Amino acid sequence: xxPAELDQWSxxxxxxxxxxxxxWISPEAPAGLGEAMRYAVLDGGKRLRPLLVLAAREAVAHGxxxxxxxxAALRAACAVELIHAYSLVHDDMPCMDNDVLRRGxxxxxxxxxEAQALLAGDALQALAFALLTPADTTIPDGVQARLCRLLAxxxxxxxxxxxxxxxxxxxxxxxxxxxxxxMHRLKTGALLEGSVMMGAACGAATQQVWIGLQRYGQALxxxxxxxxxxxxxxxDSATLGKTAGKDAANDKPTYxxxxxxxxxxxxxxxxxxxxxxxxxxxxxxxxxxLAALAERVVNRNT
Amino acid sequence: xxPAELDQWSxxxxxxxxxxxxxWISPEAPAGLGEAMRYAVLDGGKRLRPLLVLAAREAVAHGxxxxxxxxAALRAACAVELIHAYSLVHDDMPCMDNDVLRRGxxxxxxxxxEAQALLAGDALQALAFALLTPADTTIPDGVQARLCRLLAxxxxxxxxxxxxxxxxxxxxxxxxxxxxxxMHRLKTGALLEGSVMMGAACGAATQQVWIGLQRYGQALxxxxxxxxxxxxxxxDSATLGKTAGKDAANDKPTYxxxxxxxxxxxxxxxxxxxxxxxxxxxxxxxxxxLAALAERVVNRNT
Numbered sequence: 001x002x003p004a005e006l007d008q009w010s011x012x013x014x015x016x017x018x019x020x021x022x023x024w025i026s027p028e029a030p031a032g033l034g035e036a037m038r039y040a041v042l043d044g045g046k047r048l049r050p051l052l053v054l055a056a057r058e059a060v061a062h063g064x065x066x067x068x069x070x071x072a073a074l075r076a077a078c079a080v081e082l083i084h085a086y087s088l089v090h091d092d093m094p095c096m097d098n099d100v101l102r103r104g105x106x107x108x109x110x111x112x113x114e115a116q117a118l119l120a121g122d123a124l125q126a127l128a129f130a131l132l133t134p135a136d137t138t139i140p141d142g143v144q145a146r147l148c149r150l151l152a153x154x155x156x157x158x159x160x161x162x163x164x165x166x167x168x169x170x171x172x173x174x175x176x177x178x179x180x181x182x183m184h185r186l187k188t189g190a191l192l193e194g195s196v197m198m199g200a201a202c203g204a205a206t207q208q209v210w211i212g213l214q215r216y217g218q219a220l221x222x223x224x225x226x227x228x229x230x231x232x233x234x235x236d237s238a239t240l241g242k243t244a245g246k247d248a249a250n251d252k253p254t255y256x257x258x259x260x261x262x263x264x265x266x267x268x269x270x271x272x273x274x275x276x277x278x279x280x281x282x283x284x285x286x287x288x289x290l291a292a293l294a295e296r297v298v299n300r301n302t
Numbered sequence: 303x304x305p306a307e308l309d310q311w312s313x314x315x316x317x318x319x320x321x322x323x324x325x326w327i328s329p330e331a332p333a334g335l336g337e338a339m340r341y342a343v344l345d346g347g348k349r350l351r352p353l354l355v356l357a358a359r360e361a362v363a364h365g366x367x368x369x370x371x372x373x374a375a376l377r378a379a380c381a382v383e384l385i386h387a388y389s390l391v392h393d394d395m396p397c398m399d400n401d402v403l404r405r406g407x408x409x410x411x412x413x414x415x416e417a418q419a420l421l422a423g424d425a426l427q428a429l430a431f432a433l434l435t436p437a438d439t440t441i442p443d444g445v446q447a448r449l450c451r452l453l454a455x456x457x458x459x460x461x462x463x464x465x466x467x468x469x470x471x472x473x474x475x476x477x478x479x480x481x482x483x484x485m486h487r488l489k490t491g492a493l494l495e496g497s498v499m500m501g502a503a504c505g506a507a508t509q510q511v512w513i514g515l516q517r518y519g520q521a522l523x524x525x526x527x528x529x530x531x532x533x534x535x536x537x538d539s540a541t542l543g544k545t546a547g548k549d550a551a552n553d554k555p556t557y558x559x560x561x562x563x564x565x566x567x568x569x570x571x572x573x574x575x576x577x578x579x580x581x582x583x584x585x586x587x588x589x590x591x592l593a594a595l596a597e598r599v600v601n602r603n604t
Contacts, residue, residue: 026459029459029460029464029467030459030464030465030467030468030488031464031467031468031470031471031472032467032471033459033463033464033467034459037459086424087424090420090421090424093397093420095395095415095416095417095420096417096420113397114397115397115398115470116467116470118392118395118397118398118420119392119463119466119467119470121424122388122389122392122423122424122427122457122463123458123459123463123464123467125424125427125428126427126454126457126458126459126461126463127454127458127459128454129431129450129453129454130451130454130455130458132450133447133448133450133451133454134451135451140443141442141443141444141446141447142443144443144446144447144450145435145443145446145447145450146435148431148434148435148446148447148450149432149435149436149437151431152428152429152430152431152432152435153432155424155428156425156428156429156432157328157331157332157335157336157339157425157428157429158331159428161335161421161424161425161428162331162332162333162335162425163332164421165331165332165333165334165335165418165421165425166332166333168333168417168418168421169333169334170333186332
């Protein structure tokens, strides 16, 4: 798949995801809560996690369509994005990173106040699980339950939230590469890997496929973070749409501070090879979008 | 059921729930997160919501046992308690109620810092959904999905989180009784009603049973809040285990400020009659524990 073909695929996916998010995050939630939730999620973000869900669904669908499983994948795509968005809202708050800029806009607590930001994040997490379990649907119960299981594990103490706790505790401390990898595997890796696995859960995946896609998700998740650390050093705030140079300013351990810039870049490339190799190991024939997404993650500028 | 019989029933239920919570909230979550999560949940609280789940399960079980559905009910009982506990952690934070005392102990952010309190609350919400969707289980997929659906709705923007947003927006404002009822129906009512419905989802409930139990849950939820408002006025902090007189100090609208003390008491009694009438309407024969719980909620001193 060429970069132009990936653009075409992702442009289509983004429209579908954006429309679904806008439909499913009701502006009618009371007392301004809906407004804060929509502000936190809509009209911004690269939507990498939703695209991973859709690409993984495509890989296990073998070129077929199924209305119920396609709907499940779209719901899963939106649910992971809600989890990602809520984590950014809470992470930006004064008691955490105290950041005022996100995607070029004031952060949610700057715009709506801290209390509303806290509640909006909480409500977005609940909404993620509501999206996965609609009442009137033909999505099989087993798929609904499995999606909830995967998302809860990726978001919780053994995933994203646990990684953030390690991150908190590690500011100003020297970490080994193993410790840094463990932190990122939870903090950002778990939800990226979870996105791939949720897409895979919207279809029939053999054990071999499941293991291969998991390995792909893990390599991609780690590569994402290595590249994030590189961009924090070499890009500027305007390009990133968020404050650059933040890690060094906050004395946070990164792959660049640990490995040096050149070795971090070469590590990212080796993780890309690992991800592509893992895709190959599944034996699936519709993995070209997953492969192109991994290449984009590693070779991105923002 | 006599008060002594209810004590015996609830003493047993509390031991089972307490042990399960302790088993399922791993102390091994990284970087102190598990410790903060356990502190927030274990060894405290009246566990009204878990008891409602178990009593509702009992009502729809018709005196039979079923290992899978009994496990589902225990998981649901713990999951609603995790949601309740996380809401208290976030609600106590400086940007919300800024409270330092909860169940006679320092609040989570006082004990562990604000950032850890924020993360512990987030991780408890995720864990609630993880508990409902275990990987190795005989709990039917449909029950798992339904429990997630009920919990997500009760916790989210159309339930608890939405009610808290209304609460935030209403400080210092005059509310009508309808507005106050709407706020409480969401803020505390939704999760109490949700507890009853989750118990009912762990069994075969006809439409008549479902509607009756929902009416019971709604009346009980509202009664709980009316009595809470009464106790905030007439009890002291030592008895309550939290700061008394807080509502008046914060200029929050309450049933006592709106109706007066005597009329609030009589309203609580009429809600109790409504709850008991709703139980009767189900035609179920094993509702004596639910009835006794409603009486205890309305006639409690703390």
